[in-house]
Amino acid sequence: MSVLSGKVQTVLGLVDPDQLGRTMTHEHLVMSFECSYTAPPPGDEAVAENPFQIQHMHWLRQHPYSCRENLFLSQELSALRDELLAYRKAGGGTIVENTTTGIDRDLPALRQLAKDTGVHIIAGAGYYIDCTHTEATKKMSVEKLTDNIVSEVLHGTDGTDIRCGVIGEIGTGWPITESEKKVLRATAHAQSQLGCPVIIHPGRDPAAPAEIIRILQEAGGDISKTVMSHLDRTIFDEGELLEFANMGSYLEYDLFGTEMLNYPFNLKVDMPSDSQRVRTLAFLVKEGYEDKVLMAHDIHTKNRLTKFGGHGYSHILKNIVPKMLTRGITQHQVDKILIDNPKRWLTFK
Numbered sequence: 563m564s565v566l567s568g569k570v571q572t573v574l575g576l577v578d579p580d581q582l583g584r585t586m587t588h589e590h591l592v593m594s595f596e597c598s599y600t601a602p603p604p605g606d607e608a609v610a611e612n613p614f615q616i617q618h619m620h621w622l623r624q625h626p627y628s629c630r631e632n633l634f635l636s637q638e639l640s641a642l643r644d645e646l647l648a649y650r651k652a653g654g655g656t657i658v659e660n661t662t663t664g665i666d667r668d669l670p671a672l673r674q675l676a677k678d679t680g681v682h683i684i685a686g687a688g689y690y691i692d693c694t695h696t697e698a699t700k701k702m703s704v705e706k707l708t709d710n711i712v713s714e715v716l717h718g719t720d721g722t723d724i725r726c727g728v729i730g731e732i733g734t735g736w737p738i739t740e741s742e743k744k745v746l747r748a749t750a751h752a753q754s755q756l757g758c759p760v761i762i763h764p765g766r767d768p769a770a771p772a773e774i775i776r777i778l779q780e781a782g783g784d785i786s787k788t789v790m791s792h793l794d795r796t797i798f799d800e801g802e803l804l805e806f807a808n809m810g811s812y813l814e815y816d817l818f819g820t821e822m823l824n825y826p827f828n829l830k831v832d833m834p835s836d837s838q839r840v841r842t843l844a845f846l847v848k849e850g851y852e853d854k855v856l857m858a859h860d861i862h863t864k865n866r867l868t869k870f871g872g873h874g875y876s877h878i879l880k881n882i883v884p885k886m887l888t889r890g891i892t893q894h895q896v897d898k899i900l901i902d903n904p905k906r907w908l909t910f911k
């Protein structure tokens with residue numbers, strides 16, 4: 563038994579799991595997403611240079627990655643403070659901040675936001691997708707990567723004593739690269755030492771989540787304490803979804819608030835609407851997976867903050883939950899999804 567056992571680790575220290583309350587398991591507060599910049603459609607360059615005006619809001623929702631300025635959440639600390647206060651007022655208790663090495667994690671800023679707002683913030687250890695791995699990271703052995711991840715949880719990270727409370731989001735693309743496979747194996751090794759929660763960003767292919775689970779399993783990972791993120795843009799066929807659900811991970815629908823006609827990272831994907839996401843959650847609950855479902859917004863661009871006309875971190879609590887209740891999901895099941903499942907996942911073994 564470790565000192566972490568039975569506890570949840572926030573950026574302000576260990577807390578009792580019962581203190582978490584309603585939890586968004588996949589958000590970002592302070593990060594940059596420059597690695598995913600995509601050139602604007604021809605003719606739209608001028609809009610992309612001057613995006614934050616009311617007449618450009620629709621364009622920005624459709625092309626969030628085509629405007630560099632939109633990719634720096636890290637510049638919005640004051641707006642984020644207001645967002646977190648509003649989240650608390652709406653009944654929120656905890657946010658899992660999924661920013662890992664490669665997308666500009668800022669632990670001191672997270673600690674300050676937690677102090678200022680009273681929201682529990684849990685930081686993520688490990689590495690994002692291959693194109694953000696440095697040459698040094700790519701050369702590291704699985705053992706060295708494991709030691710680094712374990713140290714981020716036990717001792718603190720990025721030159722601070724602030725400790726991470728989950729491993730992830732661990733980034734993978736499709737196909738999964740050799741460097742990403744090493745990080746996945748290191749994640750599993752670190753998890754088996756620490757008994758900690760893990761969260762994964764899969765590549766944009768329906769086969770990606772199952773392949774990741776196989777790699778983690780072979781390396782000794784605990785799938786029952788692992789979250790598969792972004793299922794809303796990854797698995798669409800109900801049969802395939804049930805087959806994946808049967809592998810035993812948590813099933814996360816975390817792009818609530820994202821409505822986009824052409825998904826630039828995979829044009830074959832039809833990004834679902836929030837109504838379609840709720841329908842999929844109702845399907846999973848009906849099929850018996852109410853103890854496995856998790857929800858979030860995965861805010862990672864400025865235009866999704868209320869300051870810029872976006873839905874903010876309270877959208878699920880204020881708008882989606884009432885909709886779920888009209889679609890056959892009970893209050894008891896909503897509480898499982900927003901309180902009990904995150905609490906179970908986040909508690910160290």
Ligand SMILES: CC(=O)NCCS(=O)(=O)O
Nearest residue numbers: 763792795817827860862
């Ligand atoms: C920050 C991050 O990785 N977001 C995921 C965006 S995606 O479109 O679902 O891949």
